[in-house]
Amino acid sequence: MQNLDSLEGRTAFVTGAGSGLGAAIAGRLVRANARVVLADIVEDKARATAKGLDPGGDRTLALKLDVADEQGVATALQAAQERFGALDILVNNAGTDVTASLDEVSVQDWSRVLDTNLLGPLLLSKAALPALRRSRGHIVNIASTAALRAWPNASAYHASKWGLRGLSQALHTELRSSNIRVSTVIAGGMRTPFLLERFPDLDQSKLQDPAAVAEAVHFLLSLPPESVIAEISVLPREETSWP
Numbered sequence: 657m658q659n660l661d662s663l664e665g666r667t668a669f670v671t672g673a674g675s676g677l678g679a680a681i682a683g684r685l686v687r688a689n690a691r692v693v694l695a696d697i698v699e700d701k702a703r704a705t706a707k708g709l710d711p712g713g714d715r716t717l718a719l720k721l722d723v724a725d726e727q728g729v730a731t732a733l734q735a736a737q738e739r740f741g742a743l744d745i746l747v748n749n750a751g752t753d754v755t756a757s758l759d760e761v762s763v764q765d766w767s768r769v770l771d772t773n774l775l776g777p778l779l780l781s782k783a784a785l786p787a788l789r790r791s792r793g794h795i796v797n798i799a800s801t802a803a804l805r806a807w808p809n810a811s812a813y814h815a816s817k818w819g820l821r822g823l824s825q826a827l828h829t830e831l832r833s834s835n836i837r838v839s840t841v842i843a844g845g846m847r848t849p850f851l852l853e854r855f856p857d858l859d860q861s862k863l864q865d866p867a868a869v870a871e872a873v874h875f876l877l878s879l880p881p882e883s884v885i886a887e888i889s890v891l892p893r894e895e896t897s898w899p
Contacts, residue, residue: 667690670692675705679866695723723779724775748797755854777797789836799820802814825887837881845892
């Protein structure tokens with residue numbers, strides 16, 4: 657009987673993999689025997705995470721990547737395929753934010769958030785398309801409860817995550833005929849640097865371990881090929897951003 661928990665023989669490309677949720681996802685996929693490309697805008701973080709997961713370097717590749725750089729995306733995906741021979745899984749996880757009111761937010765910061773959180777997944781999905789068609793692959797887009805409701809001083813983040821959810825649903829519909837599965841993960845608040853470095857006063861007991869969201873990503877990827885979960889929500893039991 658096939659071991660559905662194993663991702664043996666499959667190659668995953670994870671963005672924002674140097675820390676937080678991206679590192680947790682990369683670790684879970686390595687433990688499932690996948691080969692994992694860890695891409696991060698901070699190369700040292702990607703390398704350190706990869707070395708911790710795979711000291712011998714046989715199953716991982718760490719790359720520096722700004723997901724909003726179209727040429728950089730193409731180069732990174734080419735390097736991944738040259739190293740591992742194929743691409744089966746793309747996890748669009750890289751994200752950024754700016755906390756500012758509408759009065760205060762600059763167009764530059766707004767564009768930076770939209771470029772990372774929305775343009776990046778588009779560029780990666782588009783550039784990965786030929787390889788994913790060959791492998792009948794899977795795209796997983798990491799959205800947020802910020803794609804379902806709003807709170808003050810986060811207009812750029814909300815716009816980007818609502819947009820990512822819409823893009824993800826559109827790709828789910830469009831790419832089914834190419835045998836490519838597309839899933840959206842709505843992640844609730846997590847104990848990650850992304851959140852805690854900006855909001856150190858948050859009650860961490862009401863947040864979830866990013867490992868729980870990583871488990872959900874692994875579950876999506878472990879389904880039999882004739883099935884797909886188009887969207888899943890993974891929330892802390894005492895969710896702070898989704899009542």
